[in-house]
Structure formats: structure tokens, C-alpha cells
Amino acid sequence: GENVEQHPSTLSVQEGDSAVIKCTYSDSASNYFPWYKQELGKGPQLIIDIRSNVGEKKDQRIAVTLNKTAKHFSLHITETQPEDSAVYFCAATGGGGADGLTFGKGTHLIIQP
Amino acid sequence: DVKVTQSSRYLVKRTGEKVFLECVQDMDHENMFWYRQDPGLGLRLIYFSYDVKMKEKGDIPEGYSVSREKKERFSLILESASTNQTSMYLCASSYQIAARETQYFGPGTRLLVL
Numbered sequence: 001g002e003n004v005e006q007h008p009s010t011l012s013v014q015e016g017d018s019a020v021i022k023c024t025y026s027d028s029a030s031n032y033f034p035w036y037k038q039e040l041g042k043g044p045q046l047i048i049d050i051r052s053n054v055g056e057k058k059d060q061r062i063a064v065t066l067n068k069t070a071k072h073f074s075l076h077i078t079e080t081q082p083e084d085s086a087v088y089f090c091a092a093t094g095g096g097g098a099d100g101l102t103f104g105k106g107t108h109l110i111i112q113p
Numbered sequence: 114d115v116k117v118t119q120s121s122r123y124l125v126k127r128t129g130e131k132v133f134l135e136c137v138q139d140m141d142h143e144n145m146f147w148y149r150q151d152p153g154l155g156l157r158l159i160y161f162s163y164d165v166k167m168k169e170k171g172d173i174p175e176g177y178s179v180s181r182e183k184k185e186r187f188s189l190i191l192e193s194a195s196t197n198q199t200s201m202y203l204c205a206s207s208y209q210i211a212a213r214e215t216q217y218f219g220p221g222t223r224l225l226v227l
Binding site: 001006009034036041042043044045046049089091100101102103104105106 | 161215
């Protein structure tokens with residue numbers, strides 16, 4: 001089934017700097033790659049997603065890139081702000097015989113003032 | 114806005130008890146999912162349902178069952194709770210599987226089994 005690896009597990013950046021989180025996946029048939037942000041005490045919320053027919057997608061300070069050949073995708077956050085502090089999860093379709101998402105283990109992003 | 118609600122934010126149960134976790138969505142979504150979230154392991158899919166009375170096993174179904182009698186409601190059942198089922202349980206829903214639509218999550222239920 002699908003396997004999603006996510007790095008790093010913890011990322012600390014200065015406010016205003018950029019943050020990059022990287023994921024790799026194993027199932028070449030996967031075609032949908034969402035990113036979720038989970039704040040303390042809340043469920044994950046979708047922040048951006050990309051489908052396999054595009055290589056890059058941007059929404060204000062957030063962008064996602066996809067390299068299907070290498071089977072990896074990345075989340076880029078520019079001009080980081082304190083409210084960006086959270087746990088971020090990447091995910092991919094497929095795997096395990098189910099149509100649910102396969103998630104990475106998460107990245108705890110800490111924005112230092 | 115899509116709203117997914119879960120019946121409890123916190124639950125404490127004893128080993129061997131039968132536990133019901135309830136999830137309700139208000140957007141007429143076809144698909145509903147149950148995940149568990151553990152530190153260092155991320156989110157893992159337990160079961161999902163793409164229609165009323167339909168269910169499919171996810172990656173870790175052992176020790177769990179589900180029920181979907183109505184479109185808006187999806188229940189997770191622990192027939193005999195064990196301490197290794199202490200976890201955060203997250204319910205999600207989405208409109209269409211085929212189009213890989215966005216999954217919307219509830220706030221989670223933190224279950225402690227003593």
C-alpha cells in the first residue's frame with residue numbers, strides 16, 4: 001500500500017523567514033496530495049492541495065510543489081507569522097486497500113518571535 | 114461551512130467496556146472516515162463508509178467496528194476497549210471519493226482506557 005514519509009518532524013524558524021516541509025510517497029498511482037494544518041485542540045484543516053496534473057500551486061504565502069517522477073511534494077510557507085505555528089500533515093491517496101488518505105507523521109512548526 | 118461534530122471531546126473508559134464514538138456531518142457528504150491519531154504515528158485510517166450501510170476497512174480495523182445507519186451519522190464502536198486503544202479519534206467526511214475531494218475533520222475525541 002501507500003507509504004508517506006514526512007520530514008522534518010520538528011522545524012523551528014524565525015518569524016519572517018520561510019519554512020519548507022517535504023514528503024515522499026510510494027504509490028505511483030496516487031494523484032491527490034493535500035496538506036493539513038492542525039492547531040492545538042482542533043482537528044486538521046485543509047490549507048492547500050495539489051493534483052497530479054499540475055506541478056505547483058500557490059495561495060498567498062503558501063505554495064505546494066509536486067514532482068511525480070521523484071514521487072515527492074513539498075509545502076512552502078513564506079514570511080512566516082506566529083499563527084503559522086502548528087502541526088502540519090501531508091497526505092496522499094491510495095494505500096491499504098482504502099480510499100482514505102495516507103498521512104505523513106506530521107511536522108511541528110515553531111515560529112520564533 | 115462544513116461542520117463535522119463528534120459527540121464527546123474527552124472520554125474515560127475501563128478495559129472491557131463497549132465504547133461508542135459518534136460523528137455527525139451536516140453537508141450531505143457521501144463519504145465518512147474514522148482515523149486515530151497517535152504521537153509520532155500521524156493519522157491512521159480505521160474504517161470508512163461511502164454510503165449508508167456500507168463500510169470498508171482501513172489500515173488498522175482490528176478491534177473496531179462501525180455503523181452507518183443514516184447518511185449524516187457514522188459511529189465507531191470498540192466492542193471491548195483495551196488500553197492500547199487510548200488515542201485521539203478523528204472523524205472526517207467528504208463529498209466524493211472518485212474526485213478525491215477535500216476531507217473535513219471534526220475536533221476529535223480523546224479517549225483514555227484505564
